[in-house]
Amino acid sequence: MPRILLIDDDAYLAAPLASYFARFDCVLDSASRPSEGLAMLRSRHYDAAILDVMLPEMDGFALCREIRRESDIPIVMLTARGDVTDRVVGLELGADDYLPKPFEPRELVARVQTILRRQRAAAPASVAPAPQQRVFEGLLIDLDRREVLRLGERVELTGTEFDLLALLADPPLRVWNRDDILNRLRGHEADLYTRAVDIVVSRLRKKLEPLDCIKTLRNAGYALAVGRSNAT
Secondary structure: EEEEEEEOOOOOOOOHHHHHHHHHHHEEEOOOHHHHHHHHHHHHHOOOOOOOOOOOOOOOOHHHHHHHHOOOOOOOEEOOOOOOHHHHHHHOOOOOOOEOOOOOHHHHHHHHHOOOHHHOOOOOOOOOOOEEEEOOOOOEOOOOOEEEEEEEEEEEOOHHHHHHHHHOOOOOOOOOOOHHHHHHHHOOOOOOOOHHHHHHHHHHHHHHHOOOEEEOOOOOEEEEEOOEEEEO
């Protein structure tokens, strides 16, 4: 059963949300302060975290940055008033999704379920399948382990960053426009926010340096342009 951690100082939010998540076979724990939430994340396994932007001790952006130093756990940010600036900053810091307040509990559950669905490993089979890898010059993408090696060194990616790279790699050189990327990564077409794609691409490019393999095609989209040495 997935276990989610909510870090929000709203005393009236945690209990109703926990009851609602339970209807979808998810356990929702809660912390009202960032220090408490960080301690919980370090002491047990969580499948995802939900962070409010407005928090005591440190704001949600600083908390997201702190979590990203230690973990690639999926993060959903709760942003006040749907402020575009909040969304941009959260995504730049490594959040996987955002939801403006006030929100419908069902939408929050749906967004968390979408992230968990992408993260969930395939059920083990009696005969192990051949490893699914995409191998390029200086870049290896292991789809089974959800790992990326750049020039032989492991690269720490968030779930969204890995999914974007895997999408661009299959097949390479295919041009994906921003809306298509969002639809594929989120699993639905609602609430498109094309700026989010640019932010995730920018983060991914920085992590893949010195490789320069994600190309921008003006008025078209993005493509992975790197020599393919082998593929499984």
